[in-house]
Amino acid sequence: MTKQLQIPEVIPNWIDGKQTIALGGEVFEKLSPHNGENIYEVARSRAEDIEKAVAAAKNSQSAWEDTPAVQRGNILHQICNALEQQQTEIAHIVALETGKSYKEALGETGGAIALGRFFAGEGQRLYGRTTTSGAENKYASTVRQPCGVAGLIIAANTPIANVAWKVFPALICGNGVVLKAAEDTPATAWIFAKIAHEAGLPTGILNVVQGYGIEAGAPLVEHEGVDVVSFTGSTKVGRWIAEVAGKRLAKISLELGGKNPLVVCDDADLDNAVKWVCLSAFSNAGQRCASGSRIIIFDSVYEEFKSRLVKATKALKVGPGDTDDLGPVINARQLTNMIESIERAKKNGAQILAGGSRLEDPEHKNGFYMAPTLIEGVEPHDEISTCELFGPIAILYRVKDFHEALHLANDSPYGLTASIHTRNYHRAMQFTHKVKCGVTVVNAGTYGSEPHMPFGGMRQSGNGSREPGTEALDIYSELKDIYMIVDPEQI
Numbered sequence: 001m002t003k004q005l006q007i008p009e010v011i012p013n014w015i016d017g018k019q020t021i022a023l024g025g026e027v028f029e030k031l032s033p034h035n036g037e038n039i040y041e042v043a044r045s046r047a048e049d050i051e052k053a054v055a056a057a058k059n060s061q062s063a064w065e066d067t068p069a070v071q072r073g074n075i076l077h078q079i080c081n082a083l084e085q086q087q088t089e090i091a092h093i094v095a096l097e098t099g100k101s102y103k104e105a106l107g108e109t110g111g112a113i114a115l116g117r118f119f120a121g122e123g124q125r126l127y128g129r130t131t132t133s134g135a136e137n138k139y140a141s142t143v144r145q146p147c148g149v150a151g152l153i154i155a156a157n158t159p160i161a162n163v164a165w166k167v168f169p170a171l172i173c174g175n176g177v178v179l180k181a182a183e184d185t186p187a188t189a190w191i192f193a194k195i196a197h198e199a200g201l202p203t204g205i206l207n208v209v210q211g212y213g214i215e216a217g218a219p220l221v222e223h224e225g226v227d228v229v230s231f232t233g234s235t236k237v238g239r240w241i242a243e244v245a246g247k248r249l250a251k252i253s254l255e256l257g258g259k260n261p262l263v264v265c266d267d268a269d270l271d272n273a274v275k276w277v278c279l280s281a282f283s284n285a286g287q288r289c290a291s292g293s294r295i296i297i298f299d300s301v302y303e304e305f306k307s308r309l310v311k312a313t314k315a316l317k318v319g320p321g322d323t324d325d326l327g328p329v330i331n332a333r334q335l336t337n338m339i340e341s342i343e344r345a346k347k348n349g350a351q352i353l354a355g356g357s358r359l360e361d362p363e364h365k366n367g368f369y370m371a372p373t374l375i376e377g378v379e380p381h382d383e384i385s386t387c388e389l390f391g392p393i394a395i396l397y398r399v400k401d402f403h404e405a406l407h408l409a410n411d412s413p414y415g416l417t418a419s420i421h422t423r424n425y426h427r428a429m430q431f432t433h434k435v436k437c438g439v440t441v442v443n444a445g446t447y448g449s450e451p452h453m454p455f456g457g458m459r460q461s462g463n464g465s466r467e468p469g470t471e472a473l474d475i476y477s478e479l480k481d482i483y484m485i486v487d488p489e490q491i
Helices: 047-066 069-085 087-098 102-124 159-172 186-198 213-222 235-247 270-286 299-314 332-347 402-410 425-434 472-476
Strands: 013-015 018-020 027-031 038-043 129-131 138-146 149-153 176-180 206-209 228-232 251-255 260-264 292-298 351-354 373-376 393-399 417-421 439-442 477-485
Touching: 013 047, 013 186, 038 186, 047 138, 047 149, 047 176, 047 206, 047 213, 069 087, 069 102, 069 159, 069 186, 087 102, 087 159, 087 186, 102 159, 149 159, 149 213, 159 176, 159 186, 159 228, 159 472, 176 213, 186 206, 213 228, 213 235, 228 235, 228 472, 235 251, 260 270, 260 402, 270 292, 270 299, 270 393, 270 417, 292 299, 292 402, 299 351, 299 373, 299 393, 332 373, 393 402, 402 425, 417 425, 425 439, 472 477
Parallel strands: 149 176, 149 228, 176 206, 228 251, 260 292, 260 417, 292 393, 373 393, 417 439
Antiparallel strands: 013 018, 013 206, 027 038, 129 138, 138 477, 351 373
16 A cells, blocks of 8 residues: 555655655654554654754745735645645545544545635735724734744644644744654655645745654754744643743643543433444544543433443444444554553443453454443542543443533543533533533534634643634734824824
């Protein structure tokens, strides 16, 4: 497959418009989540490679800033056209690297293109404002200007969407970009940069550096020449970024983890709720920051709902095909972490209702396949209730009524997304306004962002920033006040 898709044997960096190996000549292996075999090698970049990439972005940024925003948008539209023309190839690479189905990868690629088109259109709408002044003969307005160099660090769960999520708004605002690709999905970032350059993006504006987080991501965060840092990933790493980049007063956007509640009320459509729990908890192998991992169920329907959910969970198909419901997790380390967490929960009294282990049958044993897992008998403050596992694992909790459900939903260190299933308008309205999170959904799943809508969370789910939507423009641009003084004598 890799030969058919013309993927390089060693996935390179893109620095100053050129494909380059790491300066140190080191590489690492990228393994297939489906069968554990080596797919290709990847440039193992370090601080010296980051230095070159930041220099290229900085040297090119002023000319990009001087390009009118409408023209920048036209170039981004051309990139989207090229992405659309090569959507099939991109989707094959995404499926190859993640182990997800081609159908799911194709849908993800389409979403990335839609997001790109939204931000390309923002080139015609980089609005400032005119307003009034309190002084006579004085006129006030604001304009948006780029930050400078944007350091972008992404996760591997939805790789082409994650690239688009950060690169397009950073570019439309006039920034130079250094993207640290996720080490588990290097070819996705590589082909995006290849297409962008071929579509006419000026040299040096988009630089992609491959490598591990500690060796390439950390130097990017620490670099004095990086004006804004945007990171999607774990809360632990987000805390470190906030501390390190904050010391030099860089702008920071953090989209971190989630332990998202889905509430099933006693008046819910139980079949619909089962469908959305399965999608929220298990689609994309549970590898979503917006995954529904805490299922809060009214006592009066608990046993009935549990029975239906367990049956649906055990019927899920696991594999990389278009007819499968979920694929593998991204790497062996992640698989091991979630299995160890389940074992610790079992020692504390948790009961496994479905799954609970790695799939060991001949079809799955060589890949990183976690069985879709349901757990009950867990306390709200147990480790497994409060730590994001980023896998196909959901915990069931029994509550008395709406008020107890809302309390439990909010009794979490995270605050990213939430969902409630009810036919009661009053419950739905109260929940959406009182649950402490950035995104709330009624009678559907805990995930599903759209390009024009802001996404982000509170508490350990983020630092209050929002991407995408027009709110992302606030991350990648600076507002400048302009005052014009009129001398009446000169009129």
